[in-house]
Amino acid sequence: MTGVRKPNRRQSGQPTIADVARAANCSPMTVSRVINNEDSVRRDTREAVLEAIGKLNYRPNRAARSLAGGEQLRIALLFDNPSSSYLAEFLVGALEEAGRIDAQLIVQGLGDQPDDHGKDGKKLIRKLLDAGIRAFVLPPPLCDSQDVLDLITNEGGIAVAVGPGFASGTGAAVLIDDYQAAYDMTSHIIGLGHQRIGFIIGNPEQVAAARRLNGYRQAMTDAGLAIDEKLVVQGRFTYRSGMDAAERMLSAAVPPTAIFASNDDMAAATVAVAHRRHLDVPSDITVCGFDDTDLARSIWPELTTIRQPIREMTAWAVETAARLVRTKRNGTRIEAENKFMPYALVRRESDAAPSLASRKDEVRP
Amino acid sequence: MTGVRKPNRRQSGQPTIADVARAANCSPMTVSRVINNEDSVRRDTREAVLEAIGKLNYRPNRAARSLAGGEQLRIALLFDNPSSSYLAEFLVGALEEAGRIDAQLIVQGLGDQPDDHGKDGKKLIRKLLDAGIRAFVLPPPLCDSQDVLDLITNEGGIAVAVGPGFASGTGAAVLIDDYQAAYDMTSHIIGLGHQRIGFIIGNPEQVAAARRLNGYRQAMTDAGLAIDEKLVVQGRFTYRSGMDAAERMLSAAVPPTAIFASNDDMAAATVAVAHRRHLDVPSDITVCGFDDTDLARSIWPELTTIRQPIREMTAWAVETAARLVRTKRNGTRIEAENKFMPYALVRRESDAAPSLASRKDEVRP
DNA sequence: CTGAAAGCGCTTACAG
DNA sequence: CTGAAAGCGCTTACAG
Numbered sequence: 047m048t049g050v051r052k053p054n055r056r057q058s059g060q061p062t063i064a065d066v067a068r069a070a071n072c073s074p075m076t077v078s079r080v081i082n083n084e085d086s087v088r089r090d091t092r093e094a095v096l097e098a099i100g101k102l103n104y105r106p107n108r109a110a111r112s113l114a115g116g117e118q119l120r121i122a123l124l125f126d127n128p129s130s131s132y133l134a135e136f137l138v139g140a141l142e143e144a145g146r147i148d149a150q151l152i153v154q155g156l157g158d159q160p161d162d163h164g165k166d167g168k169k170l171i172r173k174l175l176d177a178g179i180r181a182f183v184l185p186p187p188l189c190d191s192q193d194v195l196d197l198i199t200n201e202g203g204i205a206v207a208v209g210p211g212f213a214s215g216t217g218a219a220v221l222i223d224d225y226q227a228a229y230d231m232t233s234h235i236i237g238l239g240h241q242r243i244g245f246i247i248g249n250p251e252q253v254a255a256a257r258r259l260n261g262y263r264q265a266m267t268d269a270g271l272a273i274d275e276k277l278v279v280q281g282r283f284t285y286r287s288g289m290d291a292a293e294r295m296l297s298a299a300v301p302p303t304a305i306f307a308s309n310d311d312m313a314a315a316t317v318a319v320a321h322r323r324h325l326d327v328p329s330d331i332t333v334c335g336f337d338d339t340d341l342a343r344s345i346w347p348e349l350t351t352i353r354q355p356i357r358e359m360t361a362w363a364v365e366t367a368a369r370l371v372r373t374k375r376n377g378t379r380i381e382a383e384n385k386f387m388p389y390a391l392v393r394r395e396s397d398a399a400p401s402l403a404s405r406k407d408e409v410r411p
Numbered sequence: 412m413t414g415v416r417k418p419n420r421r422q423s424g425q426p427t428i429a430d431v432a433r434a435a436n437c438s439p440m441t442v443s444r445v446i447n448n449e450d451s452v453r454r455d456t457r458e459a460v461l462e463a464i465g466k467l468n469y470r471p472n473r474a475a476r477s478l479a480g481g482e483q484l485r486i487a488l489l490f491d492n493p494s495s496s497y498l499a500e501f502l503v504g505a506l507e508e509a510g511r512i513d514a515q516l517i518v519q520g521l522g523d524q525p526d527d528h529g530k531d532g533k534k535l536i537r538k539l540l541d542a543g544i545r546a547f548v549l550p551p552p553l554c555d556s557q558d559v560l561d562l563i564t565n566e567g568g569i570a571v572a573v574g575p576g577f578a579s580g581t582g583a584a585v586l587i588d589d590y591q592a593a594y595d596m597t598s599h600i601i602g603l604g605h606q607r608i609g610f611i612i613g614n615p616e617q618v619a620a621a622r623r624l625n626g627y628r629q630a631m632t633d634a635g636l637a638i639d640e641k642l643v644v645q646g647r648f649t650y651r652s653g654m655d656a657a658e659r660m661l662s663a664a665v666p667p668t669a670i671f672a673s674n675d676d677m678a679a680a681t682v683a684v685a686h687r688r689h690l691d692v693p694s695d696i697t698v699c700g701f702d703d704t705d706l707a708r709s710i711w712p713e714l715t716t717i718r719q720p721i722r723e724m725t726a727w728a729v730e731t732a733a734r735l736v737r738t739k740r741n742g743t744r745i746e747a748e749n750k751f752m753p754y755a756l757v758r759r760e761s762d763a764a765p766s767l768a769s770r771k772d773e774v775r776p
Numbered sequence: 777c778t779g780a781a782a783g784c785g786c787t788t789a790c791a792g
Numbered sequence: 793c794t795g796a797a798a799g800c801g802c803t804t805a806c807a808g
Contacts, residue, residue: 062801073779078803086777110801113474113784131705134499137506141518150473150515153506285709311709318711321686340496344650344676344706346683427785438795443787451793475785478800 061102069098081106119149121181121367122174124167126156126188131340132356136185136208139357143364151364152179156188167194175201180374181367183360186210187251189219204370204380206363209354211253218366218383220359224254227352227389228261228308231334234350234391235304236269239399240332244277244302246291246312255283258308258336277302281312288312292319296331303400304332310342313349317396328398338392347395355387362387426467434463446471448737484514486546486732487539491521491532491553496705497721501550501573504722508729516729517544521553532559540566545739546732548725551575552616554584569735569745571728574719576618583731583748585724589619592717592754593626593673596699599715599756600669601634604764605697609642609667611656611677620648623673623701642667646677653677657684661696668765669697675707678714682761693763703757712760720752727752 063081067074072091079087080095087095098104112119123140125133137153144151152174156166167188174182180203188194189207195217198205205217211224235243245262248255259278266273276298281287288307292315295302307313313335317327325331327347335342338353362385370380428446432439437456444452445460452460463469488505490498502518509516517539521531532553539547545568553559554572560582563570570582576589600608610627613620624643631638641663644656653672657680660667672678678700682692690696692712700707703718727750735745 064801074802075779076777079778082803088777091777107478107801109474109476109478110784111474111803113472113478113786114801114803116784116803131496131499134496134502137499137502138518138520141502141506141516145515145517150510151506152510153503155503285711289711314709315711318686321683322711324689341706341709344679345710346650346654346680346687429785439786440795441793444794447787453793456793472785475800476787478802479785479787480800 060107061104062107063104065102066095066098066104069102070094119147119181119368119371120152120179121149121183121364122152122154122171122179123183123364124154124156124170124188125185126167132185132337134340135356136360139360140183140364142357143361147365147368149364149368167191168197171197175203180204181371182206183208183363183367186254187249190251190253202374204367204374206367206370208359208363209254211255211257217380218363218370218385220362220366220385220387221254222354222359222387222389224257225261225264227391228258228306228336229265230261230391231306231336231352232262232265233269234393235306235332235334235397236265236271238304238332238397240302240304241271241400242274242277242300242302242304243271244279244295244305246279246281246288246295246305246307246316248281248283248308248312250280250282252283255308262306262308274300281307283309283311285311285315288315289319292316296320296323296325302331304334304397306334306336308336310335310337310339310349310351313351313396314341314345317345317347317349328396329401332397332400334397342392342394350394350397351392353390353392355389359387425472426469427472428469430467431460431463431469434467435459448734484512484546484733484736485517485544486514486548486729486736487517487519487536487544488548488729489519489521489532489535489553490550497702499705500721501725504725505548505729507722508726512730512733514729514733532556533562536562540568545569546736547571548573548728548732549575551619552614555616555618567739569732569739571732571735573721573724573728574619576620576622582745583728583735583750585727585731585750585752586619587719587724587752587754589622590626590629592756593623593671593701594630595626595756596671596701596717597627597630598634599758600671600697600699600762601630601636603669603697603762605667605669606636606765607639607642607665607667607669608636609644609660609670611644611646611653611660611670611672611681613646613648613673613677615645615647617648620673627671627673639663639665646672648674648676650676650680653680654684657681661685661688661690667696669699669762671699671701673701675700675702675704675714675716678716678761679706679710682710682712682714693761694766697762697765699762707757707759715759715762716757718755718757720754724752 063074063077066077077095080092140151154170182198182203182205184205185208189210195205207219209221210219247259277295279291279294281291288311305316307316313333316333320327320331327333335349335351338351342349342351373380428439428442431442442460445457519535547563547568547570549570550573554575560570572584574586575584612624642660644659646652646656653676670681672681678698681698685692685696692698700714700716703716707714707716738745
């Protein structure tokens with residue numbers, strides 16, 4: 047009477063798709079369909095399955111899923127950002143999310159040649175596409191390159207941009223409202239009483255840099271303040287470029303009483319230049335940054351700056367990349383998707399009202 | 412004559428364990444044994460398998476492995492380092508290696524409460540152990556806590572330390588010779604002509620901090636220079652602690668002509684304090700750091716410092732953690748293992764010979 | 777709209 | 793030291 051004893055190799059004791067099928071009185075196949083959101087399931091069948099899933103607290107086994115599906119969800123995470131504190135946040139956010147959704151992250155830097163990014167990036171992406179990777183998470187300036195985006199799209203890949211100037215037409219993008227953030231910071235500085243406010247522009251390859259510049263300009267205009275074009279200086283988001291820009295501005299016949307650098311590296315450089323010229327920050331000059339990287343708290347005085355939720359942004363990017371790959375595989379059309387995240391103005395010690403000494407130099411409108 | 416056509420569901424075209432078995436003229440089982448480093452495989456069999464693996468460029472399918480094995484190689488990567496440029500390097504090294512060996516990384520930060528690390532760390536590690544994770548890669552100061560190490564060992568886990576003061580008795584450690592590196596830097600400063608050289612000590616919880624201090628002391632003594640204990644000041648590896656220490660030293664009746672801060676954050680703070688006091692670096696005072704984080708190149712002047720190969724160190728740690736877990740699973744006894752990596756003194760712009768003005772203040776021995 | 781069968785690529789549990 | 797069989801938990805490819 048005794049049948050062959052089936053060896054039990056189940057480890058976890060977790061319910062399986064078969065358990066759910068039994069509880070819902072259907073086949074495992076139907077459960078699978080419900081899990082994967084296919085719409086060819088009758089409404090009440092679906093509901094019964096969902097109820098069983100809930101009751102049993104069933105969670106699909108990811109390993110089985112990817113083995114059977116012949117897929118392994120691999121997401122390439124390219125980075126190229128000069129700021130390693132940005133990078134650290136970027137990576138941590140991605141790793142946490144990848145762990146959550148069981149995606150494998152392929153992390154690749156773009157080398158250290160500062161001006162070859164376009165080419166390097168395309169070469170690397172081509173290699174990854176050849177290796178069968180279809181999902182890419184791209185930080186700026188890579189995600190601002192239409193060439194790069196086109197390359198990925200043409201090969202059937204998915205690109206999710208983190209912090210671009212605009213969303214790509216074929217993928218998704220997560221960003222903050224750089225324009226509004228710069229507008230807010232500029233208004234904050236104006237609110238302190240400053241009128242001659244300098245601005246250091248970021249890397250011209252990044253659209254976000256232009257948006258920050260526009261925010262500054264509009265805030266100045268809205269406050270009825272004239273913009274002295276000598277005080278709007280091109281930088282490249284690097285420390286070195288910030289030093290050059292600050293030197294130029296502080297050598298002006300009538301120097302600014304405040305400088306808004308469009309990232310923290312350039313703001314830190316501005317503080318260093320000010321100190322070298324024996325100017326106190328903030329009593330002689332206000333300096334504000336953007337990004338709230340570690341550097342903002344690793345210099346003295348600590349920087350007033352704009353904080354982006356970088357971790358959350360990358361996490362969203364990874365999750366979205368995974369989702370879009372699945373969507374695409376199902377043949378569903380993908381709509382461009384933009385996700386705006388909140389930012390915050392973080393006030394620290396590098397800003398203050400202009401001193402009387404500097405005020406008398408000001409050109410009143 | 413036509414048999415049943417077997418549907419082919421293979422997607423990737425990647426070679427499987429069966430392909431390797433065919434090429435090596437053995438069973439899949441034997442290939443599996445070789446992959447998993449079991450030692451019950453005859454030498455020439457193993458070699459044939461390895462050759463086939465190499466020739467076919469075979470990579471085990473992760474999903475199949477964890478589905479069949481009921482488990483997945485998961486390595487917890489804990490971090491707690493205040494420096495995000497260190498963290499970025501740390502993560503990139505780990506990710507690259509994890510991709511290579513196909514391990515899943517569980518990345519966890521220890522929160523932001525600065526003084527609760529011991530407790531927090533233990534709690535988190537216990538949670539991870541409960542979740543079945545057996546491999547841990549730990550940076551300082553976590554890896555310097557015997558409590559933490561014991562906890563992991565007692566639960567049958569493996570700990571690999573990155574940059575500890577000493578190797579744990581039950582796991583492995585990868586480090587540089589902090590003592591010798593500090594000795595070299597001190598000798599370098601002495602070689603420039605300095606005699607009053609201050610030193611800022613790091614976090615007392617980290618054994619590496621003490622080693623750096625010892626290197627400094629020995630180099631001074633070997634050069635026949637007296638150490639003024641007023642110029643050996645306790646810091647905590649943070650920017651803030653570096654500022655306090657530098658303030659103290661530069662307020663001394665006879666201030667130093669050079670300061671060797673035992674990490675870059677404290678060195679950067681020292682430069683800021685010097686600037687605030689209108690001292691030029693390096694013409695008025697030499698400042699050197701340790702670690703060569705991004706910060707070293709994000710301030711002006713750029714710091715002369717000691718570079719550690721952090722990426723390589725973490726990569727080794729991940730690889731070793733994976734290897735030790737497998738070894739342990741096989742029941743083989745694990746020997747403590749120490750890996751020393753090379754370091755380099757990177758000379759930049761923050762050091763110079765002492766000026767004549769400062770020389771005349773010096774106490775000649 | 778639903779299901780029975782076969783298979784994904786590996787490992788466990790035996791057996792020799 | 794080596795291998796044949798069965799199974800991990802899911803999905804694909806068919807068939808109705």
